[in-house]
């Protein structure tokens with residue numbers, strides 16, 4: 001008889017590369033790992049439980065696409081597990097469980113324009129869609145990317161997104177004035193007159209959405225970031241004419257098991273770990289009031 005695999009036991013994976021993204025108190029690093037045995041098949045938007053042995057286990061979005069034949073996740077240092085991960089280097093071993101959750105319906109978006117709107121570490125799951133579309137470029141329409149952070153030193157994937165500016169519609173934003181960055185009209189961002197060729201803006205992410213005005217025609221928009229950012233981004237997308245079913249986001253409830261067993265993450269009958277973390281906005285809106 002073949003014994004069923006215990007889903008709680010992490011599998012060892014070796015760290016192949018550590019990429020520093022940002023510095024400071026809440027520094028961010030991207031880790032590339034390879035499972036020591038076995039395959040790991042995932043879809044963009046799925047998540048991973050990562051163990052720093054002896055410290056604990058935490059959930060992270062997989063921040064690259066299966067088309068890249070690697071597993072990457074991006075970690076902001078906020079506490080016990082994330083600090084332990086930040087201390088690790090190439091060759092060290094972590095535990096991984098997953099892939100977990102539902103992921104983005106990227107195949108259903110073929111032929112459409114895709115708008116990715118992230119704030120801070122929230123761009124991590126969006127990078128999985130970005131890589132997937134870049135590797136299947138002919139199957140998708142226009143790609144608009146908006147990534148914002150407090151300052152330019154807090155922007156994740158900065159070099160990668162700067163390199164993409166020549167070929168795709170990429171916008172970066174910071175919350176405070178910085179030399180060389182164009183300041184949006186603070187009271188009426190939609191009336192900002194952005195000079196030709198300028199792609200680096202001063203303004204909160206929802207203001208950038210209002211100023212850049214992505215078209216809702218044949219489009220889907222995906223937004224991840226702090227809840228307050230998501231709230232106002234969605235408000236501005238709706239003002240631009242996006243319908244609720246054209247908007248996707250992810251939820252970040254506290255997780256423990258990650259497989260729909262412990263009841264830590266549920267909202268009513270919905271388990272964010274298993275049924276999410278990706279949800280369409282029209283679905284989120286009808287969740288019970290405790291959300």
Ligand SMILES: Cc1cc2nc3c(=O)[nH]c(=O)nc-3n(C[C@H](O)[C@H](O)[C@H](O)COP(=O)(O)OP(=O)(O)OC[C@H]3O[C@@H](n4cnc5c(N)ncnc54)[C@H](O)[C@@H]3O)c2cc1C
Nearest residue numbers: 058059060061074075076078079080081082124252253277
């Ligand atoms: C679906 C999902 C996807 C996620 N994807 C990512 C990702 O791609 N990258 C990433 O860095 N994190 C991600 N997270 C958050 C990540 O799981 C937590 O940051 C991590 O578990 C913290 O573990 P810790 O032991 O270091 O912190 P703890 O020691 O548990 O907490 C230390 C302190 O940090 C606070 N804290 C915990 N989480 C956060 C947070 N997210 N932001 C700010 N403060 C926090 C706690 O409230 C506490 O005060 C995701 C979470 C979920 C549920």
Ligand code: FES
Nearest residue numbers: 256258262263273
């Ligand atoms: S984390 Fe255990 S049920 Fe979702």
